[in-house]
Amino acid sequence: MVNRLPGHVRRATTDDREGLKALWRSMLLPADELERRLTEFQVFETADGQLLGAIGIQIVRQHARLHSEGYLDFARAEEARQLFWNRIQILASHHGVFRLWTQGSSPFWSQLGFRSASADKLSELPPEWRASRGEWYQLQLKDEQAIVDALGGDFAAFMSAERRNTERTYERARTLKTIITVIGFTIGILGFILAGYLLIHRNPFSPVH
Helix, strand or coil: CCCCCCEEEEECCHHHHHHHHHHHHHCCCCHHHHHCCHHHEEEEEECCCCEEEEEEEEEECCEEEEEEEEECCHHHHHHHHHHHHHHHHHHHHHCCCCEEEECCCCHHHHHHCCEECCHHHHCCCCHHHCCCCCCCEEEECCCHHHHHHHCCCCHHHHHHHHHHHHHHHHHHHHHHHHHHHHHHHHHHHHHHHHHHHHHHCCCCCCCCC
C-alpha cells in the first residue's frame, strides 16, 4: 500500500508560478494566459509542499466559473475535488454567488448537482464567458429572484449579511484552532512536569542497570 501524505487546499501565490505552469502545460492549457490570472487559482498540495493539482475560480458579479482544472496525480483527483468544493462553497458565500458554472464533465460535479445548461439557463451566462466553446454545466446555489423580492430589491443588504455570516464562520474556526493549540500546549507542559517529578522522586534504592 502506498503511504500518501495528506493533502490540503490553499490559494495560489507567486511562489506557485513555475509549478502551475508545468501543470497547465501537462494538461495542454494556455499557461501564459493563465499565469496572468494566477490569483484565481486554488492549489492542492501535500503536507510537504508538493503541488498535485489546481482549479481556477473566476467570479463575475453573482456568478462563479470553475475552470482550468488539472492534476499531476490523477489518483488524488477525487480527494482534491472534495477539498476544492469545500473552498468553493466558502468563496461563493463570501461573494454572494448565486450560480456556479463549469465546462468540466467529471462525474464528481454532476453528483453535486451540476446539470447541462439549457438554452434558457445559458441566457444567464455572463457575457464575459460566452466566447468559450463547449458545453456548459450549471448549479444554482440560491434563487436570485426570491432573495431580491424578499429583500425588497435591497441586494446590498443581502451581500452584507452574507459577508457577516462568512466572517462568523471564519472566527469560529480560528477560535477552535486556538483552543486546540492551547490544550495541546497544556498537555505538553503537564507531561514535562510529570516526567521531571518522576525523575526527581524516583526510588533511590532501586537497582541501577
